[in-house]
Amino acid sequence: MAGLGLGGIQVTNAVKVLISDKMDPRAAAIFRDRGIEVDEKTGLSPEELSAIIGDYDGLAVRSSTRVSAAVMDAALPRLKVIGRAGIGVDTIDVPAASARGIVVMNTPFGNSITTAEHAIAMLFALAREIPQADQSTQAGKWEKNRFMGVELAGKTLGLIGCGNIGSIVADRAHGLKMKVAAFDPFLSPERAVELGVDKVELDELLARADFITLHTPLTDQTRGILSREALARTKKGVRIVNCARGGLIDEEALKDGLETGHVAGAALDVFAKEPATENPLFGTPGLICTPHLGASTNEAQVNVAIQVAEQMADYLLLGGITNAVNVPSLSAEEAPRLKPYMALAEKLGRLVGQVVGSEVRSIDVEVEGAAAELNIKPITGAVLAGVMRCWSDTVNMVNAPYLAKERGITVREIRNDGEGDYHTLVAVTVGTAGGKRRVEGTLFGNKAPRLVKIFGIPVEADLSGQMAYIVNDDAPGFIGALGTAMGRHDVNIATFNLGRREEGGEAVALVAVDDPINAQLAGELRDLSGVREVVPLSF
Ligand SMILES: NC(=O)C1=CN([C@@H]2O[C@H](COP(=O)(O)OP(=O)(O)OC[C@H]3O[C@@H](n4cnc5c(N)ncnc54)[C@H](O)[C@@H]3O)[C@@H](O)[C@H]2O)C=CC1
Numbered sequence: 001m002a003g004l005g006l007g008g009i010q011v012t013n014a015v016k017v018l019i020s021d022k023m024d025p026r027a028a029a030i031f032r033d034r035g036i037e038v039d040e041k042t043g044l045s046p047e048e049l050s051a052i053i054g055d056y057d058g059l060a061v062r063s064s065t066r067v068s069a070a071v072m073d074a075a076l077p078r079l080k081v082i083g084r085a086g087i088g089v090d091t092i093d094v095p096a097a098s099a100r101g102i103v104v105m106n107t108p109f110g111n112s113i114t115t116a117e118h119a120i121a122m123l124f125a126l127a128r129e130i131p132q133a134d135q136s137t138q139a140g141k142w143e144k145n146r147f148m149g150v151e152l153a154g155k156t157l158g159l160i161g162c163g164n165i166g167s168i169v170a171d172r173a174h175g176l177k178m179k180v181a182a183f184d185p186f187l188s189p190e191r192a193v194e195l196g197v198d199k200v201e202l203d204e205l206l207a208r209a210d211f212i213t214l215h216t217p218l219t220d221q222t223r224g225i226l227s228r229e230a231l232a233r234t235k236k237g238v239r240i241v242n243c244a245r246g247g248l249i250d251e252e253a254l255k256d257g258l259e260t261g262h263v264a265g266a267a268l269d270v271f272a273k274e275p276a277t278e279n280p281l282f283g284t285p286g287l288i289c290t291p292h293l294g295a296s297t298n299e300a301q302v303n304v305a306i307q308v309a310e311q312m313a314d315y316l317l318l319g320g321i322t323n324a325v326n327v328p329s330l331s332a333e334e335a336p337r338l339k340p341y342m343a344l345a346e347k348l349g350r351l352v353g354q355v356v357g358s359e360v361r362s363i364d365v366e367v368e369g370a371a372a373e374l375n376i377k378p379i380t381g382a383v384l385a386g387v388m389r390c391w392s393d394t395v396n397m398v399n400a401p402y403l404a405k406e407r408g409i410t411v412r413e414i415r416n417d418g419e420g421d422y423h424t425l426v427a428v429t430v431g432t433a434g435g436k437r438r439v440e441g442t443l444f445g446n447k448a449p450r451l452v453k454i455f456g457i458p459v460e461a462d463l464s465g466q467m468a469y470i471v472n473d474d475a476p477g478f479i480g481a482l483g484t485a486m487g488r489h490d491v492n493i494a495t496f497n498l499g500r501r502e503e504g505g506e507a508v509a510l511v512a513v514d515d516p517i518n519a520q521l522a523g524e525l526r527d528l529s530g531v532r533e534v535v536p537l538s539f
């Protein structure tokens, strides 16, 4: 299994994690309790991070650390997982991580109540100008007549994005007797009814909302969603809260809106450029700011620190995958059951990959019997990694699906109902321009991978170490000639596995050897009488 890239499987040295942002000490304590070495180094520049990241298996971050493709390049081949103690992964180049086989995980719920509460606090702060009134009062001005607020009750709150945080904000807003409308293309009408929100288009939200709060991730689709044009379509006197991401609002346009009085107030926790030690909006009347404090409560920080450390440790030590944003989940309970299947899948993929070469057009993964009860995604990932390892050293089950897509390989997953000859079976069929090749394998004693059929011929073999795959005419004398040729090259035969289509027909030999089969020996084997194909294999 070396090199499969599944955490917990290939790690032999001490596992090491770097925590590069301020995190509750429980994160480091969990890593240490689970036998993982931890370094905590915050405030690193990208260059400083790149200089040391190559020594770590895991990197735990919040939003201050930017994890670029260049940092990941410096982190390879060791880094296996980046854990975000929080929600937004916009500071991590996720496609680059996927391409490099690095798992990215976040903690999707740990800080959502806290962030929703911050948004509600910002609503009140805007409605009653609390920060401005505080400043004036403490300056000894007693400007009772200057501050005249608005009530929240009865007003319409427009949510842009109604996922975890947006839903909690909606719930709290109902408690404040606000009407809630939401623009979220992925919000189902049923869920909107359940939440008691009006599902509306963005234009309607802009036209109706007295208050707007943003709760979407920063993506190519949401960047600048409150653009100059969108702001122009808002109600005069609108108040805007952004506790999601700075890039969602056109900051220059918001500044103009505040200055003309079209926008009565804006409360921002997040900024286009962070840390926002300067920003064109600063000093604009009606503006309230906090330094990305949305997730900063004791409770949320404990939650996310514990979650990220447990998740990363599960992956690094057991292969369990929870809350990954670039690879399907695999629970720490499932992982041990799947491990032998993934070993089998990888071996089958590797076998067929070595035989067919790189002109692969399609890969079908079929599971039957006990295997059909399991999560098929990791099995498929392992097959793809096995096939592609034949032409790429850096492939693992995380980046294999992306590499397959990049190469235009069609991947199909098939669950066969019922049981065949084996209580559990994984079959891999690889399509090339020349046709399809199928291999089948099972687990002996639920743990030992065994090949049971190769290209339609029953043969039982343990796929490991150095082997030779030989197709020949089933005729007397072949085995003797083969043994002699091997002996001439000092290559010791460890095991010999034979199968044939029918007596006197096509036969297959899978020969395990103690020493590698070099090109010269392979050539001599090909020259033996009746031999049709020889492929040296390694597992
Ligand atoms: N200020 C802070 O400290 C914090 C900020 N955040 C930010 O809040 C964001 C939202 O967090 P959650 O609610 O937990 O995420 P979520 O994934 O549960 O919800 C996001 C919602 O946005 C919707 N959405 C996606 N694209 C959209 C579009 N083009 N237009 C409208 N809606 C769209 C999705 O359908 C989803 O319902 C995070 O991505 C993060 O950037 C999260 C935690 C703390």
Ligand SMILES: O=C(O)C(=O)COP(=O)(O)O
Binding pocket: 062, 063, 064, 085, 086, 087, 088, 089, 111, 292, 293, 294, 295, 296
């Ligand atoms: O969880 C998120 O998305 C956040 O924005 C919180 O950021 P932080 O962990 O406070 O740097």
